[in-house]
Amino acid sequence: MAAPFHLTDANAYYLGNDWTQNVTGSRRRVTQHDIARMTGVSQATVSLVLNGRDDGNVRIAPETRERVLHAIRTTGYVADPVARRLAARHNRILGVFTYEPVFPTGTGDFYHPFLVGIEECAERLGCDLLLLTSAPVSGGRRRIFHDDNRLRLADGCVLLGRSLDHDELTRLVTEGQPFVSVGRRDNAGGPVPYVGADYPTATATVVRRALAAGHTALAYLGQGAGPESHADRMRGFRTALDEAGHTPRHLPTTDRSPAELLDALLAAGVTAAVVEEYADGVAIAQLARERGLDVPGDLSILALGDPTRPASTDIDFTGFRIPRREMGWQAVEVLTGLLEADPDTVPQRLVPCQPVDGATLAPPKVTP
Amino acid sequence: MAAPFHLTDANAYYLGNDWTQNVTGSRRRVTQHDIARMTGVSQATVSLVLNGRDDGNVRIAPETRERVLHAIRTTGYVADPVARRLAARHNRILGVFTYEPVFPTGTGDFYHPFLVGIEECAERLGCDLLLLTSAPVSGGRRRIFHDDNRLRLADGCVLLGRSLDHDELTRLVTEGQPFVSVGRRDNAGGPVPYVGADYPTATATVVRRALAAGHTALAYLGQGAGPESHADRMRGFRTALDEAGHTPRHLPTTDRSPAELLDALLAAGVTAAVVEEYADGVAIAQLARERGLDVPGDLSILALGDPTRPASTDIDFTGFRIPRREMGWQAVEVLTGLLEADPDTVPQRLVPCQPVDGATLAPPKVTP
DNA sequence: TCAAGGTGCTAATACGAATTATCGAGCGGC
């Protein structure tokens, strides 16, 4: 296969075929130079007019300005963003990098809400979004850094992903690449600008609700370690229980079937299960009901966030919602703040999660 | 200012930290010029080595090549994609323009499947995607052309939208902007490269199934005109009925309530309704059932494509599925084909729709 | 010994816009 896109003067662009050549037969786009020649001024003047410069050092006669603007209007000239970026070092384009496809096919469309927020904010700020889809996959995930990395085409970059690669993060920090991480937020060769969900607070709040309902035997189901998102939930869980003077129990889920987990819960006399992974909550709840248990009567189940894996259920879990759209929005805010070196921008943010009332929390039954 | 490894109070450190400066304190990246000075060669040589040029006109001594490569490796030099693009006049970036937000919040997420296909193909081809989100809204929709249009950053552009603006399309053609329209496909000041769904064939197939089931009184519900997607369906409908020698009936939906439509259908003795708009099918079916009619026993309903407006129902309509993902994929293929001026690329394509068996088609009851 | 040919590299320039130092013209004041 011939290398696609190898466009030199020898082929597409300049050869002019029916499909990419314009009606006048010319193959070059209009440049500032063209405008300049048309209006009898210099390229510099065109640039100055375009940028509305009219300060102390630079003055353009209104008449000239009008002539130039008119030519621009009639030719439909638009500045080449690439040249602009090279010369001015910015182009109001924001990169978006994910470690998985941005538009996943699965139902558990994890990135979508983030993108909604990112797009909303970008649109409001007049920025375009560059999806770094070309990053080659190696070792099962996309890599930011490779031989033809186009990150720098954008002014800065939003990183989306449940597990960002630590080394790549480090390299970004080291190279001074402006970026914001959505989710991941530990240091990597320096402080990392991030927008995360406030899992500790949200988890603690949920746990306190369970405590208020009368539960004393609560267990945390999940890893409780590894990614910050997990460790943070566990931390919130611990905090709330410690406050109340109850023992925090931890039931690791790795390599255990829902049945084993449920058995373990019941054997330990747990009345409220706090599940890290939504899908685990679904499995446990279904199994419990199949066994004739009442959820939440016999067992309350609290879900720490929306599904990240596809999980279909009609159960309305009590817990919280991860503010993904809001996080996307704020990520763009942080990024543009960094780019403008705005001292008022807080570059590390935790966004509160939204509590979900749901129907899986009830006071524990009093053991006879 | 060295980055501390342990932060007791991270916030204290944030103040005054330059978040876009790299660790060495220098803001400048390594350039080919730097490499050249380090190795005692010229910038041109570095470029030649980097591009692996070693043909008739250009020769580099293996020893020199190694020296340069070594310097590149130790400095971690990466070519600036911006400068590269400026010189090469292409950048493997494909623009994606939609007339509505790319990531709609509504449930009827119309663009998503297209985007999935577009991204898949772009990833395979090593292209990045530029979402033209900064297009300002005027007159209720986004405009491609405006004073700070960034379309030209991309090599070419995929146009998504149920109703592309004819004038803007014309301008794209006139200016010789490489683009592909997904959906719309009439000429606009010249032939328009497009990827569309094969509505005529799909509709005719559905109608033939109804005919095979014994229906003879079929009616087309919908505009049947206007956007090509509507006109095409109508055409397929007509073709299949003409073939079979039955009268094609048309029931325009504009300004008519579902009740009126159902009344009209029944009054005309129609046994199978072929609905242009999924949502109309839902409304009619529900109403019919409320009135005690059996769907499909008393009335078969055939849906010509997936919902474009949000419509929730548990009815499993017989009809066809629009191959949106496939269309997105092929749009990228066409676009890159145009860019490469590949003579083998067919720049106007109709993709077959996937038949859906469903449960809303049954033989008509024999009238006593 | 001199032309022919090959080898290895560089100087110069293009790409398109942004920016700065500078220049000429016009004008008023003394």
Add this chain to the structure above:
DNA sequence: GCCGCTCGATAATTCGTATTAGCACCTTGA
């Protein structure tokens, strides 16, 4: 008539890479 000043615009340079013409040097061969 000259200085100083403002106004209006331009030439020249920058950004980092790609490309091409051509130069200097070497080796052959006759």
